[in-house]
Amino acid sequence: MPDATASAWSDLAQRLLPLAGDPALPPDNLEALERWWGGPRPLRPAAVLVGLVPRPDGLRVLLTRRQEGLTHHGGQVSFPGGRIDAGDADAVAAAVRETQEEIGVGAGQVRPLGRVEPLATVSQYLVQPVVALVDPAYRLRLCAGEVSCAFELPLALAARRELWQPYPLPRPGLEVELRALEFEGHTIWGATAMILERLLARLRGMPL
């Protein structure tokens, strides 16, 4: 891990929610989902790793493309992550474990920095996004059954709001404004886009 820029990482971490303890606030998109569902539904706890990779031209965020044919979100771009298991100490541990399982980047190459606000998904997950620094020397070992590829998206590009296409939901009646970003053949939208939006809102004004 590079230590020369330790203070920059500390500045970044201070803009995030603390690592310890799940944020007390309910997901701010829960109300719209419950209106659409016609009432509350049980949510399964999940965690994702928002991995930031420092590159010479700026920060990049590590994304995966899920294997086609998976029951949940098959073929979609997402962060590494999944359900929080009984054996996971907390959301941070689950995000790190899932990252190891899905793309082979282990705890030694991942330094959790903080969190952004949780969100609920249409597929009834309550997702805790964990933001972490990822060693740029990482090597991928993809779990072929779950992930078809992994790639890095420059954060400075994601921060340009005009590049995001307003994206009408395929679910009539669900009042959520979605935007989608096309990047080298990948379409970033849905929960992944909403998590990026939360991160970028917290990093506003910082050099990316």
Added chain:
Amino acid sequence: MSFPDTVIAAAQVVARLDDPTLVLLDCRYDLADANAGWQAYGRSHLPGARYAHLDTDLSDLGRSGLGRHPLPDPDVFAAICGRWGIGPETDVACYDAAGGALAAARAWWLLRACGHRRVAVLDGGWTAWTAAGLPVSDDRPLRRIGDYPRGASTLGAACEDAGALAAALAAGDILLLDARATARFRGEVEPIDARAGHVPGARNRPYTENLAADGAFLAPSGLRRQFEILLDGRPPSQVVHMCGSGVTAVHNLLAMEHAGLHGSRLYAPSWSGWITDPARPVARGG
């Protein structure tokens, strides 16, 4: 291959539906519900069409004092063009469900202001397309390319200054044409803006007069006769167009170009921008 630079017939678009060098822009917008056009796009649109949102793509609502639909920043709009997959060599057909007035002509004008000439408004728009039983789709295409080159853009130099407009009117240097419906122009009704009436000296030319009963454009010769009466010997370059917020006004500008009367301009802030300063004069009637 030549491409029309004002109005394009549905038959010409149908023939190129699978052609990636033709980008279709769905610009449908409902003044009463800002997201209705977007949601309609989500249900169905011309195959492969991208959505152009009047509020977030064709305007920058963050600029104050310039009316309800201020022009977008040139750099931001160049990036939006890239998001739609539009580059200098791309052909573009814009359509809406209002004969081109909301807001296909606005997209057409903005692209021209970027220096892009290979852009036209689909004659009859969504209404004629679906009435003819032509194909529609609910696909959600995304293919982003780099920002549109800024070399030939005149967007940053567009006419937005009320003071300059008033001075040119007073000097008799321009003919100001207001595209709003006559009752609004006369100040008899005002469904949207805080004050009713029009800019003193403006002439009323409702954009609806550019269209036949079926929503298609009148023939260029007919449009030319109508505008020549209004021009009364003035060169087209002296004409400045306005409306409520610089959107339907472009329909008149497009109609003039379609009629071979080139070089008229847009006062984008329009009525909603003019009245932001209560000191500016307002006329009623006539």
